[in-house]
Amino acid sequence: MRTGMMALAVGLLAPVFMPALPPVGLLVVLPVVALMLLPFRSYPLACFLFGFTWACVGALWALNDRLPPRLDGETRWVEGRVVGLPQSSDGVVRFELADARSRHATLPSLMRLAWYAGPPVKSGERWRLAVKLKRPGGLLNPDAFDYEAWLLAQRIGATGTIKDGQRLTPARNAWRDSLRQRLLAVDAQGREGALAALVLGDGSGLSREDWQTLQDTGTVHLLVISGQHIGLLAAVVYLLVAGLARYGLWPLRWPWLPWACGLAFAAALGYGLLAGFDVPVQRACVMVALVLLWRLRFRHLGAWWPLLLAFNGVLLLDPLASLRPGFWLSFAAVAVLILTFGGRLGAWRWWQTWTRAQWLIAIGLCPVLLALSLPISVSGPLANLLAVPWVSLVVLPPALLGTLLLPVPYVGEGLLWLAGGLIDWLFIGLALIAGQWPAWIPAAIPFWALAVGGLGAVLLLLPRGVPLRPLGWPLMLLLVLPPREPIEEGQADIWQLDVGQGLAILIRTRHHAVLYDAGPRVGDFDLGERVVLPALRKLNVQKLDLMLLSHADADHAGGARAVRRGLPVARIVSGDPLNLPAELNAAACESGEQWQWDGVQFQLWQWSDADDSNQRSCVLQIEANGERLLLTGDIDTHAERVLLGSPLAVPTQWLQSPHHGSRSSSSMALLNALQAQSVLISRGHGNAFGHPHPTVLARYRKQGLRIYDSAEQGAIHLQLGRFKPPWTMRQQRRFWRDPPAPGH
Known part of the structure; x- marks a missing residue:
């Protein structure tokens, strides 16, 4: 039975890792094959085929329901x-x-x-x-x-x-929305948004600073309803009924055990519906139901069996749940706890159980967080050690009871006022911890290192005395210090990041790093903070030797402050420094400046008589082993005409499309002089400016240029000096992505 359930789980998960879904005809045949296998007692294979077919059908259904x-x-x-x-x-x-x-x-x-x-x-x-x-x-x-x-x-x-x-x-x-409005309207000492998050699972009322604090301390699960809250409420209801029955306060004509199990599950399900019934809540409700069912029948229930049933139950209800990071974190956390406390001889004292559980969860979830490309909270074990009992035992009871008693004048609002104050104290403490130990965004690591490090984490979760357990530490060290392939001398590793309607290009040599533009910022939506800075850390950039901001427009320089706050920057240069924030202390672009790093040549140019910020864009030429790339910012045809009289007007294999391919740029004179073979376009899909303009694309095609467009192909990785085609993110096939548009 368990083998069949495990095979079913593998089948339900398999499509997520496939580059494309199988044809419909095959999905019709697979269930028939599975049924034919049942008389031969090939239950695992049959369960796998059923699970695989169900997941594929669910995925196809969702794909077919997308906008034509x-x-x-x-x-x-x-x-x-x-x-x-x-x-x-x-x-x-x-x-x-x-x-x-x-x-x-x-x-x-x-x-x-x-x-x-x-x-x-x-x-x-x-x-x-x-x-x-x-x-x-x-x-x-x-x-x-x-x-x-x-x-x-x-x-x-x-x-x-x-x-x-x-x-x-x-x-x-709309009872949930009405309840949210009531919660936001009460006086919760300024923490009405956090109260709505705790009661309803709605985090929209939390500020960016609150989210950052929760992320840095690894306590997001405490304010957005998790399985822990569901299980705690079910346990409280069960123990309340059991206590009343023990002291003779429960009606004798009502059997206490069925009522305890029924009311506990009703409380868990009600809280789950209140929270929107997301994946962690689904998992908790299924596991609570299974535990209560087995308790009702007085049967012993192992820990792994309900976890496996809950895993399959969630995926059967929602085959695409595995596309959400919360699905993996939710089940992984429970699996770590089971592995931590299962199969041990003797019991830990209560304080040992609590402290060790936090550190072992941190170890067990580390490979999962790395695989999901999520930040790792260094202070998580300490923060959760204090915050979990505070939220579960001190904050949650008055929050739920106050919500339930809102119709009662003064009582419900008073309890919510108390809960808001307790939440405020929580955030004050978490902010102090986060200020000392912010979240760590590690560099990306290869799959083999992740697998070896994951094995090390499993070894460390085993009880003492297990053979080879001490090897867990050196194996996990690969997660922190994985081997990296160095950039060869005389070559430049270049990423044009996908930042929508803006520009951000990272250039790395063997020992140096340059960021050309820092992505856009629109209001509080800062792509420098949300995309550029995390990408730099994932690419193992420890510091920037130069941040070159072509000009001061928000789509090119908007993310500069976030990048500077997040990484050491030795020098900032711009073609329009006077219109940049003074805190950046940017130096002016000096036309003709040249330097060499690790065998790679760099040279700057700027039109001295420019009239506007676009024309003042600082142009950068990079040459590696004779292969050139020209980064042009937002210069127009007037600046291009002057550029043709500079030392940069030489045959250039790669051109960054001036001004995102606007109609006022990319003149035929420039294209003829540079004799470019390929062009990089950075722009937002369906942008309001109509970039790139059809006439510009026609010029590119007339010249025979291969076009690489971030809106169609995502981030683009070029290894300058190897004279090879670049790699684009859409080449990393996933069944939910449209096929990559080839450079042409």
Whole structure:
């Protein structure tokens, strides 16, 4: 039985690791083959085929419910119902629209929309909206969060920006949203958003500083409802009924055990529904149900069996749940606890159990966090040692009881006021810890090192005396100090990061690193902080010898401050330093400046008579083993004409498309002089500027240039000096991604 369940789990997980899904015809045949295997008692293989087919069908169903390519970028009037909990921050209202309809077009069943400067939107309302529709997609960078996979896991078939709209009907049956509004309206000593996160699992009310504190201390699971909260509430209800029965306070005509199990599960399920029934909650509810069922039947239940059943149960309910990082962290944490406390001779004292559990969870989850490319909290064991009992035993009871008693004047609000103050004390303590030990974003490591380090973590989780257990420490050291392939002398390793409508290019030689532009910043949405800085750390950049900001526009220099805060920067140079923040202390670009690092030549150029910031862009030429790349910023045809009289006007294999391929750039004179073979374009998909312009693309094609576009291919990796084609992120095939667009 267990072998079959394990085979079913493998089958349910297999499609996630496949570059493409099998054809529909094969998925029709596989269940028939599985049924034919049952008389031969080949249960494991049959279970694997059933699980694999179910997961593939679920994935195909979600893929077929995405916006058709012909509607990508179109603006249409749609009608639909708001679902979930709408979020409002920085003047932007974001929500999900279900059952959307439009004339002469079939739309996905669920869409995620953004309304800039939009009116308040409530769950359950019906709206008629003018929406610019987009197919699901996101920025693709090395070892970064895959937004497209997340959208698929959420069954979101389209995103969009609202241009106009009108409310058709008011909210109906929106009890979660109404409860959230009540929680946000009470006086919780300034922690109303955190209270809503704890009670409803809605983190939209937490500030960026709060999220950073929780991430740095590894305590995100405490404020966004996790399985721990579900299990704790079920245990409290069960023990309450058992205690009443023990002291003769429970009605004798009601058998206490069925009632205890039933009420405990009802409490867990009710809290799960209150929290939106996400993956950690699903896992907890299934495991609570299994434990209570076995307890009701007075049967001993091992720890691994309910975990395996819960694992399969979640995947059967939602085959795409494994695309979410929370799925892996939730089950991995429980597995670590089972491995830690199972099979040991003798018992630890309570304080040993609590302290060791925190350190062993940190060890066990380290390989999982690295595999998911998530930050690792160095202070997590210490922070959770204090925060878990504080939240579970001190904060959660008044928060839930206050929510339940909100209809009672003064009582519910008083309890919520108390809970808010307790949460505030929690954040004060966590902020002190985070200030001393922020989260660690490690560099990406190869798969073999991750596997060896994971084996080391498993060894360290085993009881003392197990043979080879001490080898766990040197094996885990590979996770911290993995071997890296050095960049050869005379070559440059170059990444054009995918930052949407902006530019950020990293150039590394054997011992030096240069960042050309730092990505865009729009309001509080800083791509330097969210994309560029994590990418630099993942690429093992410890410091920048030079940050060259071509000019002062926000799409090129907006992320500079975040990068400087996160990494040591020896020198900052810009073509327009006077319009940059004074704190950057940027020096002016000196036309004609040259230097050499590790056998790679660098040279700067700037038009001295430029009239605007774009024309003042500082141009950088890089030459490695005779192969050249020209980074041009946002220069236009006037600056290009002057550039043709400079030493940089020589045959150049690689050209960064000036001004993202705008109509006012990339003149035929420039292309003829440079004789470029390939062009790099950095821009946002469906951007409002129409970059790259069709006439510019026509020029590129007329010259026979191979076009590499970040909007179509994600981040682009070029090894200058090898005269080889680059590697793009879309070449890393996943079944939820469209095939890569080849350079042409």
